[in-house]
Amino acid sequence: MKVAIFGTQFYEREYFNKYNLGNKxxxxxxxxSLNVDTTDLARGFQAVCVFVTDTIDKNCIEKxxxxxxxxxxxxxAGYNNVDIEAAKANNIKVLRVPAYSPQAVAEHxxxxxxxxxxxxxxxxxxxxxxxxxxxxxxxFNLFGKTIGVxxxxxxxxxxxxxxxxxxxxxxxFDIKENESLKQxxxxxxxxxxxxxxxxxxxxxCPLTPATHHLFDKIAFNKIKKGLMIINTSRGGIIxxxxxxxxxxxxQIGYLGIDVYENESNLFFKDQSQTVIQDDVFxxxxxxxxxxxxxxxxxxxxxxxxxxxxxxxxxxxDFEENGVLKNEVIKI
Numbered sequence: 001m002k003v004a005i006f007g008t009q010f011y012e013r014e015y016f017n018k019y020n021l022g023n024k025x026x027x028x029x030x031x032x033s034l035n036v037d038t039t040d041l042a043r044g045f046q047a048v049c050v051f052v053t054d055t056i057d058k059n060c061i062e063k064x065x066x067x068x069x070x071x072x073x074x075x076x077a078g079y080n081n082v083d084i085e086a087a088k089a090n091n092i093k094v095l096r097v098p099a100y101s102p103q104a105v106a107e108h109x110x111x112x113x114x115x116x117x118x119x120x121x122x123x124x125x126x127x128x129x130x131x132x133x134x135x136x137x138x139x140f141n142l143f144g145k146t147i148g149v150x151x152x153x154x155x156x157x158x159x160x161x162x163x164x165x166x167x168x169x170x171x172x173f174d175i176k177e178n179e180s181l182k183q184x185x186x187x188x189x190x191x192x193x194x195x196x197x198x199x200x201x202x203x204x205c206p207l208t209p210a211t212h213h214l215f216d217k218i219a220f221n222k223i224k225k226g227l228m229i230i231n232t233s234r235g236g237i238i239x240x241x242x243x244x245x246x247x248x249x250x251q252i253g254y255l256g257i258d259v260y261e262n263e264s265n266l267f268f269k270d271q272s273q274t275v276i277q278d279d280v281f282x283x284x285x286x287x288x289x290x291x292x293x294x295x296x297x298x299x300x301x302x303x304x305x306x307x308x309x310x311x312x313x314x315x316x317d318f319e320e321n322g323v324l325k326n327e328v329i330k331i
Contacts, residue, residue: 001319002026003073004045006034007053009268012075015308025315033264039063047071047318049311052078052295053264058086065090071318075311078234079328080207094328095314099154101303106158108297109202109232112256116228116291117142143167148198150214151205151233152178152186159202160186171197174205195222200230207234215239220246226253232297235261240280247287255290258297267294 005016008029016027028045032038034054042048048069050056056064056072061083064072072087074096087094115121118139126133147163149156149172160170160181170186172178173194182188191214194201201223205211215229216239229252231238240261246252260266262278276282284290298304314326 001047001315002045003028003047003049003315004042005029005049006032006038006041007051007268009051011304012308015304016312019305019308019312021312025312025319034060036060036063039067042069043067045069047073047315049073049075050082051268052076052081053268054081055264056082056087058083061086061090061092065092071095071315073311073314073318074328075307078206080234080236082328084328093318093324095318095324095326096328097307097310097314098326100298100306100310101300102154102158104300104303105155105204105232105297106162108258108293109159109204109230109256110162112230112232112258112291112293113142113200113202113228116254116256116289121291144169145199146171146197148173148194148201149186150174150191150194150201150203152176152181153204153206155232156202156204157181159204160184191219192222195219196224198227199224200228202230203233203237205233205237207236212236213239213242215243217242217245220251223251225251227251228254228256230256232258235259235263240284244280244283247290253289255284255287257291258293258295260284260292263295 003025005027008031013029020027030041032041034048034050034056036059039060042064048064050072070092072082072092072094077096077098079094079096082094084094119137123137143166145168147168147170149160149170152160152172152174157178163170164184171189171194172186173189173191177188214237220242243252243255247255260281266278266281284292317324
């Protein structure tokens with residue numbers, strides 16, 4: 001099958017070519033993102049492979065259908081950037097990578113917590129300048145703290161297990177409770193109770209209409225003053241402008257994010273020689289207690305290997321009319 005892979009990152013060609021055994025599929029890599037303006041690049045392809053930075057809305061899908069594209073294959077778990085109903089209406093299948101390495105994302109969330117808390121990034125820079133002062137570097141013990149976990153799917157469960165190891169009390173919020181976590185002492189609470197009781201909140205739910213801006217002014221008014229919020233899920237779950245207001249009021253004490261709601265114009269590119277035009281993002285960067293990483297929580301050898309393997313298998317399953325195990329049916 002001939003596949004157009006959009007938004008190709010520097011590391012992806014090696015992994016996709018390695019696991020495209022026997023060159024079974026003809027893979028053509030494009031650095032351009034897929035959106036309504038770049039669909040012509042998909043001419044002559046049966047399938048397109050997309051990433052979280054691509055925008056596959058109704059107009060884009062209708063153009064893909066006219067080009068006789070039959071498959072949209074996401075190399076990610078989330079699919080909020082694809083209009084699933086439009087794809088169905090145009091007889092285009094949508095597949096994804098439902099899980100690749102939950103531990104990779106969970107461990108990065110913990111890394112953000114530890115870095116923000118113990119200020120290792122600041123200490124590192126100080127020591128390189130021969131500044132060995134401990135001033136402004138004090139943290140707190142994680143042991144005994146209450147950790148709120150929003151979403152206890154595979155990543156959320158992996159995160160809970162790590163934090164249990166730190167001796168934390170875990171409270172969770174999810175529409176579906178996990179019995180194995182409950183047996184380990186995790187309690188499920190209402191969202192409002194989680195907001196008011198947590199010392200740290202880590203977000204691990206998907207971005208859906210119901211979770212869009214779940215963390216907004218109303219939510220921030222209910223949290224403990226000085227709360228730490230970690231987001232390694234999707235940027236749109238946090239209303240960034242409301243978060244900035246809460247940071248200014250010191251209602252949020254620490255914010256660690258690996259995702260940002262307008263990241264498609266920023267992340268996965270070297271913009272060191274450009275002037276960033278996103279004033280909201282620049283305001284976030286001005287806070288000493290905000291830590292931002294460029295959507296790299298998934299970025300481990302094990303995770304990228306699984307993404308490549310599963311994505312290639314999705315191509316094969318579709319071409320051979322097999323069971324489409326990873327099909328996205330609805331939002």
